[in-house]
Amino acid sequence: MTATPTNRTRRAHRAGAALTALGLTALAAAPAAAAQAPAPAATQAAKSPLKWGACPAGSEAPRGTYCTRIKVPLDYAKPNGRQIALTLSSVGDAHAKRTLVVNPGGPGESGIGTAKLVWSSLPPELGELYNVVSFDPRGVGASTPVGCGDAGKLVKHPAPAYAPADAKAERARLDLSQKVADKCAAASKALLPHITTANAARDMDRIRAALGRDKLDYLGYSYGSRLGATYATLFPQRTGRMVLDSIVDPGLTGYRTSYEQNTAMQKRARQFFAWTAKYDSTYHLGKTASKVGAAWEDTRKRLRAKPAGGRAGIAELDDLLASVMYTDLQWGDLASAVAGYRRGDTGALLSAVNQLADSPAGYVNAAQLAYNCVDDAWPRDWRTWRKDTVASARKAPLFAWLNTWYSAPCAFWKAPTAKPVKIGATGAKKLPPILLLQAADDPATPLSGARRMRQALAGSRLVVAGGGNHGQFLFDANPCMDRHATRYLSTGKLPAKDATCKASPAPTP
Incomplete structure (x- = not known):
């Protein structure tokens, strides 16, 4: 349900839409912007042949961003065969000493707007040392995209409850998942076998070369941690300073990761309920976490029986809850929307649901x-999914079925599973030092995965912050975490040992 191999982007797109509707911005806690203004990126670096100009119309690139395109092989086993396009974005001093390549997560997340987002949030010393480049990975947005035809129109709102009431409801959801897989295959058959993390990592090496850099300096959030670790495994000698933030478990398949997420998300929901109870004088949803939880269940039942505005039902409320698990900055607005609904004012809730449902990503x-469906092998026997989801729902009733249905098209996917890349050193290859950042209660990429990544990346260092906000460096207003990353990106020196930081302060209403 996040920027992890199974869920980050589906949740990120929807969370972004809901954020807008609820009047929030993910950058509310960002540090001061770097001091200098962006310079036109006409010559990225002395050794780079790239020519930078306007970004594609309709892209997510904000003002001050410059774009270019490069070609890469669709199939790296046939490097002289069909070529596809990657669109890159750049912000900052074109003649900066170093270039920081950034991936915001996903998979499937557009990166065109990320260069400006990150560069404007860097502390001054990093803004002077680096310009920032991001990109739409293969299959995404302004690069050669995959599509699924009109599959996004298959779900109408209010959508049926995620937890099926009976065998008929389950069969309807399952048929929908198969239709989605069929439409994706019909629209993108030639591309699907080659949309993999390993190929995206190989693309990043082409980006590095096109930028005229001997080594890749990299910042990857959530799924971007898997992409970065894959690059470091495939190209250790070309890996420069690398920060992986909110770490995907390198030892689990996407299928297994989703079940670990369910439990972590349920724990985070209890924290949200406890926070809401602390401010009962504002929200009036209950003075204890259990009472807020009961009020939440009552709200779900009401919306299931009679969707608000004929559009906001139980599934839409569940989507909103999953969306706000990523950062506590969003908690107050969702609590207010639900409190308003319970008072008879559906405006805020409907606004959030409408934007979420009508977002470009759609369903x-x-x-x-x-x-997701090609990087890992997924069970083809639906009985396996049902058994595992029923078991997960005992511990995570709010998220287990939701998470399963988002991934269910993988049970019917029409492309072969890619050869997996085992993260870590192989043979005589020695991995460079890498900095890992993680929140202790991150619901999307649980801490257990970060610890396994620490083991896989020999010589790396792991810094763990308290709290559960997803995405630490630059965007959680945690000076301790920012200091660790800034020092490393400035000097290349890791902490002497693994470290911890206190959580950033929780918000007030």
Whole structure:
């Protein structure tokens, strides 16, 4: 349900839409912007042949961003065969000493707007040392995209409850998942076998070369941690300073990761309920976490029986709850929307649901499915999914079925599973030092995965912050975490040992 191999982008797109509707911005806690203004990126670096100009119309690139395109092989086993396009974005001093390549997560997340987002949030010393480049990965947005036809129109709102009431409801959801897989295959058959994390990592080496850099300096959030670790495994000698933030478990398949997420998300929901109870004088949803939880269940039952505005039902409320698990900055607005609904004012809740349901990603994120369903092997026998989901729902009733249905098209996917890349050193290859950042209660990429990544990346260092906000460096207003990353990106020196930081302060209403 996040920027992890199974869920980050589907949740990120929807969370972004809901955030807008609820009047929030993910950058509310960002540090001061770097001091200098962006310079036109006409000559990225002395050794780079790239020519930078306007970004594609309709892209997510904000003002001050410059774009270019490069060609890469669709199939790296046939490097002289069909070529596809990657669109890159750049912000900052074109003649900066170093270039920081950034991936915001996903898979399937557009990166065109990320260069400006990150560069404007860097502390001054990093803004002077680096310009920032991001990109739409293969299969995404302004690069050669995959599509699923009109699959996004298959779900009407209010959508049926995620937890099926009976065998008929389950069969309807399952048929929908198969239709999505069929439409994706029909629209993107030639591309689907090649939309993999390993190929995206190989693309990043082409980006590095096109930028004229001997080594790749990299910042990857959530799924971007898997992409970065894959690059470091495939190209250790070309890996420069690398920060992986909110770490995907390198030892689990996407299928297994989703079940670990369910439990972590349920724990985070209890924290949200406890926070809401602390401010009962504002929200009036209950003075204890259990009472807020009971009020939440009552709200779900009401919306299931009679969707608000004929559009906001139980599934839409569940989507909103999953969306706000990523950062506590969103908690107050969702609590207010639900409190308003319970008082008879549906405005805020409907606004959030409408934007979430009508977001460009819609119900189907084609690129995310393309990566997820090919990167790992998924069970083809639906009885396995049902058994595992029923077991997970005992511990995570709010998220287990929701998470399963988002991934269910992988049970019917029409492309072969890619050869997996085992993260870590192989043979005589020695991995460079890498900095890992993680929140202790991150619901999307649980801490257990970060610890396994620490083991896989020999010589790396792991810094764990308290709290559960997903995405630490630059965007959680945690000076301790920012200091660790800034020092490393400035000097290349890791902490002497693994470290911890206190959580950033929780918000007030």
